[in-house]
Amino acid sequence: MINVSVLGYGTVGSGVVEILKENADLITKRAGEEIRVKSVLDLRDFPGDPVQDMIVHDFEEIKNDPDVQIVVETMGGVHPAYEFVKASLESGKSVSTSNKALVAAYGPELLEIAQEHNVNFLFEASVGGGIPIIRPLKISLAPDEILEISGILNGTTNYILTEMTNNGSAFDTVLKDAQDKGYAEKDPTADVEGYDACRKIAILTSLAYGKQLDFEDIYTEGITKITDRDIVYAGKIGVKVKIFGSSKKDGDRISAKVAPVLIYPENPLYSVDDVFNAILVKGNMVGDVMFYGQGAGKLATASAVVSDVMEVAKNIGKCVEVQWSAEKIALEPFEESKSSFFVRLRGDKSQNAAKVKEAFGDVTEIDAGYADEYAFITGEITEGAYASAADSLGNVINKIRVPETK
Secondary structure, eight states: EEEEEEEOHHHHHHHHHHHHHTHHHHHHHTTTTTEEEEEEEEEOTTTTTTEEEEEOOOOOHHHHHHTTEEEOOOOOOTTTTHHHHHHHHHHOEEEEEHHHHHHHHHHHHHHHHHHHOOOOEEEEGGGGTTTOOHIIIIIIITSEEEEEEEEOOOOHHHHHHHHHHOOOOOOOHHHHHHHHTTTTOSSSSHHTSSHHHHHHHHHHHHHHHHOOOOGGEEEOSSSOOOOHHHHHHHHHHOOOEEEEEEEETTEEEEEEEEEEEEEOOTTTTTTTOOTTEEEEETTTEEEEEEEEEEOOHHHHHHHHHOOOOHHTTTTTOOOOOOOOOOOOBBBBOGGGGGEEEEEEEEEOOHHHHHHHHHSSSSSSOOSSSSSSSEEEEOOOOHHHHHHHHHHHHHHHEEEEEEOSSO
């Protein structure tokens, strides 16, 4: 029998307990060993809940329990999750976590500690919720050089942009609706400013190239500046506004960013709407492969956590090595990365056309019927060139990147 302790009895933690109970026979058969929850760490009590008999309030009880072989961390946040996970690994216990903030910040260090103590640190649920992406990237795509990763990595922002597109609603209106439905947190900053997606693309890129990409080094832009007018313009040319987390390898250069983009129907991610996530990975041999599903939610995320628990159960006494060193990835200077840009300016065509021609050269004009604006799409230029041209104009309302290809 394998004994598990769960740190945190919130949404995901309670889901882990539920899955291990409801699917116990199936899990035992597939893992080759019975897996049961022995204890659950939480500051709260849960009278009337069967878990109450397993509740402990002091992490030291779990750390010092020789019967506990696997610790499941679902607390969220970096501290004290980092201290608890590190102590668990050093105590000879494997860890499965859904905590993207922890993995993005301390992934290489915790993997090294796990290897030193012949245990495992697994984090399938840290990216994409229930979508299997970490293990395929480590194993199924191991023969390939990864050329590009791009994805819709946050269900909250995808839901907001979908509602703005389908119903013509304003950002603030849809955000409140998302909060009312439980799709957005009371403080939605991490989602709408792109920080959540930034940590996820940092993890995926680090795994793809075996080195540490610090999320602080990734250019990150959220969706708070997207307006209903941006959505109307997009509709006029048959595209959608999405927010992508992406990284790309070009020779020895690697670039990464999180930002809103305009995508065409030919893009496989075009039809990914509502709270769903999708990740497109391009390998130099396999070509394009896409992973799609629910990127959040109690049971979807908990399912990914339990899959790691089962993987650990099959490898008790053996560390499954993960190629992710603390050596830093040196990103291409952001100002040198290239894109086309959809741009909106204050003032009509007569006030702007000549200045735009001088600043950007030939552009494709877009008319959505707004007399007080002038909108266009540039050719492919560097971020630095765009910034200089935009500064010379001085009347940019908003800009959205357009990927190099449809």
